[in-house]
Amino acid sequence: MTDQTQNPSAAVTGEATRRQATRNRGLFGLNKKDTSLLIIVAILTMLAPFLLNPFPEGSSLAQFNAGYPDLMQRFVIFGIFAIGFNILFGLTGYLSFGHAAFLGVGSYAAIWMMKLLTLNVIPAIIMSIIFAGIFALAVGFISLRRSGIYFSILTLAFAQMSYALAYSVLTPITGGETGLQIKSTDSPLLSNLQPGEIGRANLFGLDMRSSYELEVGNWLFTFNAGYYIAAVVMLLAFYMSIRIFRSPFGMMLRAIKSNQQRLNYTGLNAKPYTLAAFVISGMYAGLAGGLMVAMDTQVGPERMFWTASGEVVLMAILGGVGTLIGPVLGAGMIKYMENIISKINDNVLHQWFAFMPDGIEDFMVFIIHPFIGKGWHLTLGIVFMLVVIFLPGGLVEGGQRIARLFRRDRKGGGVEPDAADQRKTPAE
Amino acid sequence: MDAIILQILNGLDKGSAYALIALGLTLIFGTLGVVNFAHGALFMIGAFCAVTLQRVLSLSTVTLDETKKDFLGNPVKVETPYVESWFGPEVGATLIEWSVPLAILFSIPVMVAVGFAMERGLIKHFYKRPHADQILVTFGLAIVLQEIIKYFFGANPIPTPAPPAFTGSFDFGVLLGFDPFTIVYPYWRLVYFVFAMLIIAGVFAFLQFTTFGMVVRAGMADRETVGLLGINIDKRFTIMFAIAACVAGMAGVMYTPINSPNYHMGMDFLVLSFVVVVVGGMGSLPGAVLAGFLLGILESFASMAEVIDIIPGINQIIIYLVAIVILLTRPRGLMGRKGVMEE
Numbered sequence: 035m036t037d038q039t040q041n042p043s044a045a046v047t048g049e050a051t052r053r054q055a056t057r058n059r060g061l062f063g064l065n066k067k068d069t070s071l072l073i074i075v076a077i078l079t080m081l082a083p084f085l086l087n088p089f090p091e092g093s094s095l096a097q098f099n100a101g102y103p104d105l106m107q108r109f110v111i112f113g114i115f116a117i118g119f120n121i122l123f124g125l126t127g128y129l130s131f132g133h134a135a136f137l138g139v140g141s142y143a144a145i146w147m148m149k150l151l152t153l154n155v156i157p158a159i160i161m162s163i164i165f166a167g168i169f170a171l172a173v174g175f176i177s178l179r180r181s182g183i184y185f186s187i188l189t190l191a192f193a194q195m196s197y198a199l200a201y202s203v204l205t206p207i208t209g210g211e212t213g214l215q216i217k218s219t220d221s222p223l224l225s226n227l228q229p230g231e232i233g234r235a236n237l238f239g240l241d242m243r244s245s246y247e248l249e250v251g252n253w254l255f256t257f258n259a260g261y262y263i264a265a266v267v268m269l270l271a272f273y274m275s276i277r278i279f280r281s282p283f284g285m286m287l288r289a290i291k292s293n294q295q296r297l298n299y300t301g302l303n304a305k306p307y308t309l310a311a312f313v314i315s316g317m318y319a320g321l322a323g324g325l326m327v328a329m330d331t332q333v334g335p336e337r338m339f340w341t342a343s344g345e346v347v348l349m350a351i352l353g354g355v356g357t358l359i360g361p362v363l364g365a366g367m368i369k370y371m372e373n374i375i376s377k378i379n380d381n382v383l384h385q386w387f388a389f390m391p392d393g394i395e396d397f398m399v400f401i402i403h404p405f406i407g408k409g410w411h412l413t414l415g416i417v418f419m420l421v422v423i424f425l426p427g428g429l430v431e432g433g434q435r436i437a438r439l440f441r442r443d444r445k446g447g448g449v450e451p452d453a454a455d456q457r458k459t460p461a462e
Numbered sequence: 463m464d465a466i467i468l469q470i471l472n473g474l475d476k477g478s479a480y481a482l483i484a485l486g487l488t489l490i491f492g493t494l495g496v497v498n499f500a501h502g503a504l505f506m507i508g509a510f511c512a513v514t515l516q517r518v519l520s521l522s523t524v525t526l527d528e529t530k531k532d533f534l535g536n537p538v539k540v541e542t543p544y545v546e547s548w549f550g551p552e553v554g555a556t557l558i559e560w561s562v563p564l565a566i567l568f569s570i571p572v573m574v575a576v577g578f579a580m581e582r583g584l585i586k587h588f589y590k591r592p593h594a595d596q597i598l599v600t601f602g603l604a605i606v607l608q609e610i611i612k613y614f615f616g617a618n619p620i621p622t623p624a625p626p627a628f629t630g631s632f633d634f635g636v637l638l639g640f641d642p643f644t645i646v647y648p649y650w651r652l653v654y655f656v657f658a659m660l661i662i663a664g665v666f667a668f669l670q671f672t673t674f675g676m677v678v679r680a681g682m683a684d685r686e687t688v689g690l691l692g693i694n695i696d697k698r699f700t701i702m703f704a705i706a707a708c709v710a711g712m713a714g715v716m717y718t719p720i721n722s723p724n725y726h727m728g729m730d731f732l733v734l735s736f737v738v739v740v741v742g743g744m745g746s747l748p749g750a751v752l753a754g755f756l757l758g759i760l761e762s763f764a765s766m767a768e769v770i771d772i773i774p775g776i777n778q779i780i781i782y783l784v785a786i787v788i789l790l791t792r793p794r795g796l797m798g799r800k801g802v803m804e805e
Contacts, residue, residue: 203775
């Protein structure tokens with residue numbers, strides 16, 4: 035089978051592009067469009083400390099800066115989580131409402147690896163992927179016997195069970211409500227910690243928390259080791275997902291989504307393919323969980339609660355299900371909103387509307403007040419509803435529509451990189 | 463024996479709540495074919511109707527009582543609720559104490575309005591979209607509704623006591639000839655169970671014995687044919703949606719004395735109610751009620767100390783475990799109809 039698969043969102047791509055795609059398979063075995071998408075994403079993630087910090091320190095807009103390590107790490111880690119979820123939901127159409135369970139299992143595996151064997155993050159991450167994969171295999175084997183809403187409920191049931199167990203009975207393994215942290219009493223086998231010294235996650239001696247700070251004028255840019263490691267992993271995960279999307283396997287998954295019955299009639303058994311997709315997507319979630327532990331060396335059961343599973347669904351939908359860049363966009367958008375909107379308070383609003391007459395100023399603040407600060411979930415809910423109602427393709431579809439407005443004359447091609455450009459917009 | 467009876471009784475109130483929510487969910491699914499993730503939010507709105515009414519009734523005027531002095535010698539501030547000054551102290555105080563049952567009357571118009579607004583404003587546009595889209599948009603709506611409630615009422619649970627006539631417990635064991643104090647059961651839970659049974663019976667009677675109900679049942683079986691007969695089935699289904707919203711709302715109102723309402727109570731119940739619906743069988747009303755009570759009672763059995771000793775943690779996961787087993791062995795659920803939700 036030749037590489038004729040294409041993203042449904044880019045269905046506008048004509049026959050000519052398709053032929054071109056098969057002819058020149060460039061870098062990394064990707065066609066031209068995907069290569070440029072990958073390169074753009076790579077550049078954006080590598081330059082993120084600059085791009086996400088466009089406002090000088092101390093200015094009134096500095097609170098919109100997202101270029102601090104903690105938030106940037108969350109961007110890429112949840113990006114991985116959402117990419118993995120998208121491989122399942124976007125390609126096969128199976129809506130899992132229990133994906134956070136795999137994230138949690140991965141996290142627990144990683145922290146035990148760090149507690150017992152070594153503080154190096156590589157074995158921890160590998161273990162998190164393996165454990166999440168095994169767990170996903172078991173859950174998927176059972177859940178995939180049903181489809182549609184039954185599948186959603188089954189995955190939800192498994193995730194809630196894992197949460198409840200981690201919270202109560204499995205306390206010796208999971209630490210119960212308090213969760214697990216690396217403590218001064220832990221002495222991993224392959225580390226030479228002084229007694230009483232609290233171990234830190236590292237990569238061959240490079241501390242995850244070490245940062246290089248660059249001051250240019252009023253700007254302060256932070257380059258964090260943990261972020262760059264997570265970003266490289268995210269790029270690898272992203273590359274993998276492009277390959278899966280463009281592979282015969284990915285095409286098979288799309289066939290399952292569009293009409294499983296017809297697939298069965300042609301004599302193909304869809305189950306191994308969906309199961310494989312489920313396990314892959316569970317491994318992505320485990321990878322995200324492992325990275326989370328690598329960054330902050332702690333884990334608690336609330337990571338597996340069903341709202342966490344709901345969040346990744348929101349991310350994928352918001353960005354654009356079934357598109358390559360969509361989930362990353364959605365994850366970045368939600369995490370950005372969570373951090374920035376919840377930081378805005380009434381004083382900030384008063385500053386913004388200071389140019390208005392007093393009465394109108396107070397009125398504007400009164401109107402916007404419920405949507406900011408602690409009310410950011412309300413904003414999220416409303417944005418999410420609007421996206422589902424008016425823009426089922428998510429931000430990527432929005433980007434495509436805008437792109438189409440601007441260049442009616444040029445047909446198709448290169449729409450996705452446009453969507454990728456949006457990644458910058460929240461910070462700009 | 464007495465322990466078993468006690469556990470069955472304990473399971474009844476939670477089971478009643480599951481059954482009422484699952485009944486509403488199934489009504490909506492059976493009529494409109496919509497998977498409503500915002501149904502838990504309706505339950506929560508009902509509960510907050512009770513909170514609102516309680517607060518409205520206890521609105522007070524503050525007067526200074528010159529006859530009493532506090533320790534600084536200033537006149538004591540006395541709060542007199544408006545209802546007490548209007549209807550006299552006794553009637554007023556009784557009104558405030560009975561705010562939860564009164565809230566049922568208050569909740570009906572509210573829930574009907576909310577139900578109509580939801581169906582006409584949002585869900586109507588999602589009939590033709592895939593189930594995943596319906597789940598997602600109602601999930602978003604649930605988040606929005608619960609955040610609105612959180613904005614107005616705060617994040618903490620708000621205690622709403624039952625009327626004093628029902629606050630005690632009664633010794634059920636004596637009635638059955640056991641020793642005193644073996645089976646003690648709070649009055650309000652009994653009230654809740656009776657109330658739930660009445661509502662369930664009411665809904666079934668409405669569907670079974672009225673012309674309106676007959677048309678709705680016909681529409682559930684074959685929507686197109688009913689439409690071809692010149693009956694405006696959409697309008698009736700909208701009314702059914704409002705009724706389902708009402709059922710969820712009233713279940714919420716009556717549940718407030720058992721558990722103080724907070725903004726995420728709806729979501730907590732929703733997840734379990736979906737499991738209940740799936741166990742009962744998608745689209746089967748008796749199945750939903752049966753599964754609701756069954757799972758409620760099972761849950762209370764699983765939380766017995768003797769059971770937890772044998773299988774620790776079973777009380778946390780029993781419902782999900784049962785759901786998984788049922789879905790795998792009886793894919794249609796306990797009483798599921800053929801051809802519902804099957805691709």
